[in-house]
Amino acid sequence: MKTAFITGATSGIGAAAARRFVAGGWRVIATGRRQDRLDALAAELGEALHPIAFDMRDEAAREAAVAGLPVDFAGVDLLLNNAGLALGTAPAQGACLSDWQAMIDTNIVGVVAMTHRLLPTLIERRGAIVNLSSVAAIYPYTGGNVYGGTKAFVRQFSLGLRSDLHGTGVRVTSIEPGMVETEFTTVRTGDRAASDTLYAGADPMTAEDIAETIWWIATLPPHLNINALELMPVSQSFAGFQVART
Secondary structure, three states: OOEEEEOOOOOHHHHHHHHHHHHOOOEEEEEEOOHHHHHHHHHHHHHHEEEEEOOOOOHHHHHHHHHOOOHHHOOOOEEEEOOOOOOOOOOHHHOOHHHHHHHHHHHHHHHHHHHHHHHHHHHHOOOEEEEEOOHHHOOOOOOOHHHHHHHHHHHHHHHHHHHHOOOOOOEEEEEEEOOEEOHHHHHHHOOHHHHHHHHOOOOOEEHHHHHHHHHHHHOOOOOOOOOEEEEOOOOOOOOOOOOOOO
């Protein structure tokens, strides 16, 4: 039986991925900050899921989470770096520095540290790494500033890992979704009503859509690697350039 280590599994894509992998016969290590959400997920999915509550920005907690894995869950075959933050929607000149720092610490430092910690096991088991980036890594938008920058890092880090791990059998993929309706949207806008208005009538992708895509990537034949995969709902496409007129 294979094992997936999923960060940010308390809601959205992470929780959907946990459900999909357990349904597919895998064990899942589900991590996140909210113990109550993880407890509910464990009650739903049973012994195939091992929940661990900690903050990705906490170095000691990250180490303890991996070092304390039960024997049955210690052999990690897939690392899904899903945990991430998008704080604030203001342009750079009105942004809060603490929001920027929190995004860097979670979206970059947390991803790098968790990957580094699990690499020996992933190499030993010829496993896979799936990193959640975003279309914001490539297409800028007003207020995207540091969030887009962190996701661009995730994309390039994934491609760099792919190069470094050449010959090890470890597969690396950057998933780059566009508009997805999850709790993440509410967190970013700070208001459910604003989130509903933003996506009203747009028919966005769902967390389950992305989880199914991750499952597909994870279960491809071991000689195939998806380097980067950009997904958008049919209702979303590339925006035109901005022009300021005097």
